[in-house]
Amino acid sequence: MQQIFGYIAVGALAILGTGCVTPAQNGALGGGAVGAGLGAIIGGASGNAGVGALIGAGVGATTGALIGDQVDHDRHRDHAHYAPPPAV
Numbered sequence: 001m002q003q004i005f006g007y008i009a010v011g012a013l014a015i016l017g018t019g020c021v022t023p024a025q026n027g028a029l030g031g032g033a034v035g036a037g038l039g040a041i042i043g044g045a046s047g048n049a050g051v052g053a054l055i056g057a058g059v060g061a062t063t064g065a066l067i068g069d070q071v072d073h074d075r076h077r078d079h080a081h082y083a084p085p086p087a088v
Contacts, residue, residue: 023075025070026062035060 021029024050043052 022068023071024065024068027064027066027071029064031064031067032057032061035063 036053038060039056040049040053042056043049046052
């Protein structure tokens with residue numbers, strides 16, 4: 001029964017995660033996933049994969065969000081330089 005709830009939770013997160021996302025949110029999601037994987041590998045080598053995954057996910061999500069936020073700011077900054085279309 002718990003396994004079914006786990007599958008439902010993962011499915012719900014997958015559906016909710018595919019909505020309208022900003023580059024910061026996308027970077028946080030990707031960075032958290034990559035960080036958790038690398039943290040688990042490094043933590044597993046030192047004997048505690050769970051703690052490594054948690055630390056890696058936090059660092060990865062934070063870094064990904066910061067990079068994505070900068071990408072978002074760069075996109076908006078570029079739009080400020082365009083002139084309005086000519087009058088017809």
